Amino acid sequence: MILSIAILPGIVSGKQTTRQIQTLLRQAGYRVVKDPAEADIVLAHSAGCLWLPMVASQDQILVLVNPPYWPGRTVRERIRDRSRSNAQFYTYDIPLLAWITRQCRGVYYAVRNPLRTRYILQNIASYDLRETVRGKRRIIVVRNRHDDWLTPDLAELPQLNPNLMLVHIPGEHDDFNYHPQRYVRLLAAIISNERRGKM
Numbered sequence: 001m002i003l004s005i006a007i008l009p010g011i012v013s014g015k016q017t018t019r020q021i022q023t024l025l026r027q028a029g030y031r032v033v034k035d036p037a038e039a040d041i042v043l044a045h046s047a048g049c050l051w052l053p054m055v056a057s058q059d060q061i062l063v064l065v066n067p068p069y070w071p072g073r074t075v076r077e078r079i080r081d082r083s084r085s086n087a088q089f090y091t092y093d094i095p096l097l098a099w100i101t102r103q104c105r106g107v108y109y110a111v112r113n114p115l116r117t118r119y120i121l122q123n124i125a126s127y128d129l130r131e132t133v134r135g136k137r138r139i140i141v142v143r144n145r146h147d148d149w150l151t152p153d154l155a156e157l158p159q160l161n162p163n164l165m166l167v168h169i170p171g172e173h174d175d176f177n178y179h180p181q182r183y184v185r186l187l188a189a190i191i192s193n194e195r196r197g198k199m
Contacts (some may be wrong), residue, residue: 003191006030006039008048011120014104014113014178023182028184046178047120048148051125058138061190065142065176065183069129070151075121082148085172092146092171094178102177120150134160140190142183144171167191 005025007018021043022032036042037053041061044052049067070078089099110117129150133139139161144148145168158164169182171176176183 002029002031003040003042004033004038004041005051006033006036006188008036008042008044008051010046010174011124012110012175013048014105014109015046016175017102017107017109021151021176021183024180025187028188030187041124042185047124048171049129049132050120050123052132060138061194062137062139063142063183063187064129064132064139064188065175066144066147066150067129067132067141068124068127068149073151075125078149082173085146085148086174089172092175092178097176101173103121130157130160133157133164136161136163138163140165140167142167142169142186144169144173144175146172148173184196 001049007022009018025032033039040059042052043063045065046068046170047068049064052062068078071166090096094125104105133141141153141154141157141164142179143166154166157166169186171179172191173181
């Protein structure tokens with residue numbers, strides 16, 4: 001069975017920044033779709049989590065990569081820390097050309113979609129991951145070890161949802177864009193485990 005997947009990119013992301021992961025997903029046998037409500041899997045990165053659909057079916061899987069949730073830290077503090085770690089891109093195995101291209105595309109998407117950018121900046125501080133995961137939806141929360149937007153203190157989340165899985169992997173906040181193969185492999189492992197569990 002071919003699974004469909006929808007991608008919800010972050011604040012300064014779009015078709016160009018997700019092109020590589022879309023290609024890898026297609027090569028891995030997934031069908032990439034635009035409408036998250038129709039997808040078997042919704043893959044949301046960062047501020048893309050603000051656009052999560054209501055559950056389309058009980059079989060839908062939500063994969064949230066570095067959702068913007070850090071109680072006690074302001075958006076300004078997180079932007080400051082993100083700027084500092086972003087300047088250390090070389091420590092995360094990110095080539096200079098890839099980093100420069102990503103920065104240029106980020107500016108492009110921020111300017112090209114001003115209403116989307118403004119909406120995110122106005123609502124990101126009030127985003128509550130606990131409300132997103134509460135219940136029985138099938139959710140995987142992925143945190144890169146050096147993320148500046150998602151708190152490392154996620155111990156309470158599994159108590160809110162028996163179907164929630166926490167995954168910690170290497171990298172920084174934009175690792176999703178720089179090393180998409182990690183997330184395709186992660187999806188393959190999740191689907192494989194799910195299928196084994198149903199047998």
